[in-house]
Amino acid sequence: xxxxxxxxxxxxxxxxxGIMALGVYMxxxxxxxxxxxVDGSFALGGSICATMITMGMNPWLSLVVAIAAGAAxxxxxxxxxxxxxxPAILAGILTQIGLYSVNLRxxxxxxxxxxxxxxxxxxxxxxxxxxxxWVSLITGVVFCAGLITLLYCFFGTEIGSAIRATGSNExxxxxxxxxxxxxxxxxxMLGNGLIALSGALxxxxxxxxxxxxxxxxxxxxxxxxxxxxxxxxxxKRMAFGTKxxxxxxxxxxxxxxxxxxxxMGLNTDDLKLLTAILVAVALAIPVAIEKQRQLxxxxxxxxxxxxxxxxx
Amino acid sequence: xxxxxxxxxxxxxxxxxxxxxxTDLNLKLxxxxxxxxxxxNGAGKSTMLNMVAGVYPIDAGKIMIDGTDVSLMPEYKRxxxxxxxxxxxxxGTAAGMExxxxxxxxxxxxxxxxxxxxxTKQERERYYxxxxxxxxxxxxxxxxxxxxxxxxxxxxxxxxxATLQKPRLLLLDEHTAALDPRTAKKVLxxxxxxxxxxxxxxxxxxxxxxxxxxxxxxxxxMHDGHIIYDVKGEEKKNLQVADLLAKxxxxxxxxxxxxRMLLS
Ligand SMILES: Nc1ncnc2c1ncn2[C@@H]1O[C@H](COP(=O)(O)OP(=O)(O)O)[C@@H](O)[C@H]1O
Ligand SMILES: [Mg+2]
Numbered sequence: 009x010x011x012x013x014x015x016x017x018x019x020x021x022x023x024x025x026g027i028m029a030l031g032v033y034m035x036x037x038x039x040x041x042x043x044x045x046v047d048g049s050f051a052l053g054g055s056i057c058a059t060m061i062t063m064g065m066n067p068w069l070s071l072v073v074a075i076a077a078g079a080a081x082x083x084x085x086x087x088x089x090x091x092x093x094x095p096a097i098l099a100g101i102l103t104q105i106g107l108y109s110v111n112l113r114x115x116x117x118x119x120x121x122x123x124x125x126x127x128x129x130x131x132x133x134x135x136x137x138x139x140x141x142w143v144s145l146i147t148g149v150v151f152c153a154g155l156i157t158l159l160y161c162f163f164g165t166e167i168g169s170a171i172r173a174t175g176s177n178e179x180x181x182x183x184x185x186x187x188x189x190x191x192x193x194x195x196x197m198l199g200n201g202l203i204a205l206s207g208a209l210x211x212x213x214x215x216x217x218x219x220x221x222x223x224x225x226x227x228x229x230x231x232x233x234x235x236x237x238x239x240x241x242x243x244k245r246m247a248f249g250t251k252x253x254x255x256x257x258x259x260x261x262x263x264x265x266x267x268x269x270x271x272m273g274l275n276t277d278d279l280k281l282l283t284a285i286l287v288a289v290a291l292a293i294p295v296a297i298e299k300q301r302q303l304x305x306x307x308x309x310x311x312x313x314x315x316x317x318x319x320x
Numbered sequence: 321x322x323x324x325x326x327x328x329x330x331x332x333x334x335x336x337x338x339x340x341x342x343t344d345l346n347l348k349l350x351x352x353x354x355x356x357x358x359x360x361n362g363a364g365k366s367t368m369l370n371m372v373a374g375v376y377p378i379d380a381g382k383i384m385i386d387g388t389d390v391s392l393m394p395e396y397k398r399x400x401x402x403x404x405x406x407x408x409x410x411x412g413t414a415a416g417m418e419x420x421x422x423x424x425x426x427x428x429x430x431x432x433x434x435x436x437x438x439x440t441k442q443e444r445e446r447y448y449x450x451x452x453x454x455x456x457x458x459x460x461x462x463x464x465x466x467x468x469x470x471x472x473x474x475x476x477x478x479x480x481x482a483t484l485q486k487p488r489l490l491l492l493d494e495h496t497a498a499l500d501p502r503t504a505k506k507v508l509x510x511x512x513x514x515x516x517x518x519x520x521x522x523x524x525x526x527x528x529x530x531x532x533x534x535x536x537x538x539x540x541x542m543h544d545g546h547i548i549y550d551v552k553g554e555e556k557k558n559l560q561v562a563d564l565l566a567k568x569x570x571x572x573x574x575x576x577x578x579x580r581m582l583l584s
Pocket of ligand 2: 365494
C-alpha cells in the first residue's frame with residue numbers, strides 16, 4: 009500500500025515537473041541552446057505564486073503572472089545572448105544568479121508556506137470532492153495534455169517552424185529572411201514561461217515555495233528528456249507531439265525511479281548526485297557506443313588486408 | 321540593379337591575423353545579368369557575395385539594390401532580395417526538418433511570418449511538382465528529413481529553395497564544387513535552366529574556367545579583393561581559357577598558381 013501511494017505521489021509530481029522538462033526541451037532540443045536560466049525561472053514561478061497567494065490573490069491568476077515573469081526571465085537571457093553576444097550558457101547563468109536575489113525580494117524571505125491558504129488544488133478538491141492527491145494528479149494531466157496540444161499547434165505555424173529551423177540551421181534561417189535573434193529570444197521566453205508555470209504548480213501542490221526549490225532543475229529536466237528518448241528509441245520517426253509526450257513520460261518515470269530508490273533507503277541528500285550520475289551516464293553512453301563502433305569497423309578493415317577501403 | 325561602390329572589408333583588423341579581403345571593390349549589375357566570377361583562392365569571391373548578402377558588415381563603401389542602400393541592412397532583411405546557394409551542401413538546408421518544411425521556409429523568404437500554418441495543402445501540391453522536375457525522386461519523399469539526403473540532392477534542393485520565391489538576385493558560391501562531376505553537371509544544368517526561365521539576375525562563383533566562359537553573359541575575375549577583369553557579350557563568348565590565364569598573369573604579375581583552375 010505504501011508503495012502504491014508513493015507511486016501515485018511520484019506520478020503526480022512527475023506530471024507537474026514534466027512541464028518544467030517541456031520548457032527545458034524547448035531550449036535544449038528545439039533551439040539547441042543549453043539554457044541554464046531554468047533553476048532561477050522555476051523558483052521565480054514558485055516565489056511569485058506563493059507571494060500572490062499569501063497576499064490573498066487568486067491562485068489561478070498567479071499562474072498567469074508566473075508564466076509572464078518566466079518569459080521575461082527568458083527574454084533577459086535571450087537579450088544577453090543575442091544582443092550582447094554572451095555565450096548562451098553564461099547568459100543563462102547570469103540570469104539565474106540574478107533571479108536568486110529577485111526571488112528573495114519577491115518573497116521577502118527564503119521560504120513561504122501556504123499552510124491554511126487557498127491553493128487551486130484545494131479549491132478543486134472542494135469543488136469535486138476528490139482527495140487532494142487525485143486532484144493534483146488529474147490537474148497535472150489536464151495541463152500537460154493542453155500544453156502539448158498548444159505547443160504542437162504553435163510549432164506548426166510559420167513562427168514555430170522558424171524557431172525549429174533555427175535549432176537545426178540558423179544560417180539557413182537568416183538566409184531565408186527570418187530574424188534568428190528574434191526566434192531565439194522567443195524560444196527562450198516560451199521555455200522559461202513553461203518552467204515558471206511548472207514552478208507555480210509545484211508550489212501549490214507541495215504547499216510552499218522555497219528559494220532553493222529550483223536548484224538542479226536543469227538536470228532533472230535533462231534526465232526526463234533523456235529517459236523519454238530512451239523509452240521511444242525504437243521508433244525511427246516520431247511526430248513532434250509524441251516527442252513532447254515522451255518528455256512528460258520521462259519525467260514521470262524519473263519520479264518513480266526516485267520514489268523507489270528512496271523506498272529502498274537512499275538518503276534524500278544523495279538524490280542530486282544520483283540524478284547527475286544518471287544524466288552523465290545517459291549522455292556518455294551514445295558517445296561510447298559510437299567510438300566502439302568506429303574502432304570495430306577499423307579493426308575489421310585491418311583484417312581484410314590492403315584493399316579494406318576499396319568499398320568506396 | 322546591384323551596385324557595389326568602393327567597398328572595403330578587412331577581417332581581424334589590428335591583429336596579426338589581419339586580412340584585407342576586399343579592397344575598393346566596384347561592380348554594377350544590370351537586370352538579367354548572369355555573371356560568372358573567377359579568381360584564385362582567397363581572392364575575395366566569397367567575401368563579395370557575403371557582403372552583398374549582409375553576412376558581415378562592410379568597413380567602407382556602399383551596396384545598393386534597386387536603388388535602396390542596403391549597406392546597413394541586416395542579413396535577414398536583405399534576404400527579401402536574394403536567393404543563395406552555398407559551397408557547402410549542409411549550409412543551405414535544415415537537416416533536422418522535412419523536405420517540405422524546408423521548402424515552406426523558403427517560400428516565405430522575405431514575407432512576414434505569423435501564426436498562420438507553416439505549410440498548407442496547396443503548397444504541398446506545388447512542392448510535389450517542383451521537386452518532380454529535379455528528377456531525383458524527392459517528390460515521393462517530401463516528409464523525409466533532409467539529413468537523409470546526399471550532398472547533391474541537398475544542393476539541388478537548396479537551388480530550388482533559393483528560386484522558389486523569385487529572387488531579385490541569385491548568389492551562387494561554388495555551389496557545385498563539393499559534388500561529384502555527374503551531380504555537379506546536373507545541378508549546373510538546372511541552374512542554367514532556372515536562371516533562363518525566371519530571367520534572373522545572378523552572380524555565380526566557379527572554379528571551372530570553361531563553365532565561366534560558357535555560362536552567362538558576363539565574366540569577372542577577382543584578385544586581391546577587387547575586380548581585375550570584366551568582360552561581357554561577344555567578347556566573353558570568344559574567350560579561351562588561355563586568355564583568362566594570360567589576363568590573370570598580366571594583372572597580378574604572378575603565375576596562375578591555382579591548380580584546381582588549370583585542371584578544369
Ligand atoms: N570570416 C572570416 N574571417 C577571417 N578571414 C576571412 C573570413 N572570410 C574570409 N576571410 C579571408 O578573406 C580572404 C578572402 O576570402 P574568400 O572571400 O573566402 O576568398 P575566395 O572565396 O575568393 O576563395 C581570405 O584570405 C580569407 O582567409
Ligand atoms: Mg570561396
